[in-house]
Amino acid sequence: MxxxxxxxxxxxxxxxxxxxxxxxxxxxxxxxxxxxxxxxxxxxxxxxxxxxxxTGTTRAGATGADVVAAAKKYLGTRYVFGSTDPAKGLDCSALVQRAYRDLGIELPRNSWQQAKAGTKVANLAAAQPGDILAFNSPVNHVAIYLGDNKMIAAPKPGDHVKIQSVYETPTHIRRVLGTEAATGATTAAARPAALRQTGGLAGVPYADLFLKAGAKYHVSPELLAAVAKVESSYNPKAVSPAGAQGLMQLMPATARGLGVRNSFDPAQAVDGAAKLLANHLKEFKSLPLALAAYNAGGGAVHKYGGIPPFAETQAYVPKVQKALAALGG
CATH class of the missing domain: 1.10.8 (Helicase, Ruva Protein; domain 3)
Known part of the structure; x- marks a missing residue:
């Protein structure tokens, strides 16, 4: 001893x-x-x-340039969805989390959470090296700004961590360094409580299930809540005329394919719906098309090359987008 x-x-x-x-x-x-x-x-x-x-504060003297340097250490690391181990690969949010963690700053794991860390930066002209750039609504991609319209990111499957131009206007720009106590950064122990208070889910039925499944499948929990609102008005016992069941209105065959044994169990239903939406978002790379696929099936979206010309689906997509906007997503 x-x-x-x-x-x-x-x-x-x-x-x-x-x-x-x-x-x-x-x-x-x-x-x-x-x-x-x-x-x-x-x-x-x-x-x-x-x-x-x-407690979420930075190591003494840490700067945005330090974040950039930390991120550059992972250049060439292959993209692997869901991986946080650089030896195996990293996805986009894992790269951002890892670069900040190397400086002693613990950020949330998922891109939609990272898009709420720190404080808001008005636009790309005001962005500084080390800021987090988030893309799309709901957010499904993040990168670290390098300055001069360049960013470092883990872009997509089959690719690797690399430097690229900022190819479109970010939907969110967040600054963690330089904010008091690194606002928005939380420790692993504090993260579950922080997640329960995230976004516009306060008072929403089954919010904990949406947060849990969203984190598991990298899908915005507000999106899951919006789908549930439109599908069933948060009624876990709902059954549609077509036979869709439960909170997320899964068809029996779809539920079986997702491993959902009981669509009337809210936890199983939300987990299955999150998995399905994650697959559609990954396949179509578009929220409206992913929602259309959720409603009418991915085959119909492929067949018509866009949102199918079904009255129900044509009405469904904007309804969910409106519900999502109301939740702050």
Whole structure:
């Protein structure tokens, strides 16, 4: 078992690694150790930086340029959807999370959550290196701004982390560094509580289920709530004339294909719907087309090359988009 001398030596080593000014620790290690006063002082100094990190603040001196440098370390890493391990691959939000984490800042995992971190930047002209650029509504892609209309991102399957031009106007630009206590950044322990208060889901039935499934499948929980609103008015026992069932109005064959055993169970229904929407968003890369596919089937969207000319589907897509806007999505 390590004695006090060994512990103090380790603390000194940690201070050096964390770039904590060593003068205080030096005084502590040379002072009398009776009563544990020196040990407590040294321990307090050694853990000060980590405590700041755990509450969401940045390491001393961290800048947007540091975020850019951290992100560039992953250039060439292949894109793997859902992966947070650089050895295996990264997706877009994992790259952003990883770059900030390397500086001691813990951001949420998903792109739609990262699009709410920090504080709002008005437009690309006001953006600074290190800012988070988010794209589409609902958000399904993020990148880190480099300046000069360039960004670093993990773009898509079959690609890799690379520098590219900002090819379209971001729907959100967020600045984490330079905001008080890195507003919007949360620790892993605090994240579930923060998620429960995210966006416009306060008071929405089954909000926890939408948040959980949204995080699991990288789908906006507000979108899931909007679909449930239009499909069933949040009624888990609803049955349509066509035979669609439950909160998310899944057809029995569709439910079976998604692994949903009971469409009347809200948890299973929301999980299945989130999986289905994630697949449609990935396939069609368009919210209106993904919603059309949810309503009429992906085959119909392919057949007609867009939203099928069915009265129900033509009305359904704008209804969900309107409900989504009302939820702040």
């Amino acid at each position: 390590m004695g006090i001398d060994g512990v103090l030596a380790r603390i000194s080593e940690l201070n050096s690694q964390l770039r904590v000014v060593p003068a205080t620790v030096g005084a502590a290690t040379s002072a009398p150790r009776t009563g544990g006063t020196a040990f407590a002082s040294a321990l307090a100094n050694a853990t000060a930086t980590d405590t700041a990190t755990d």
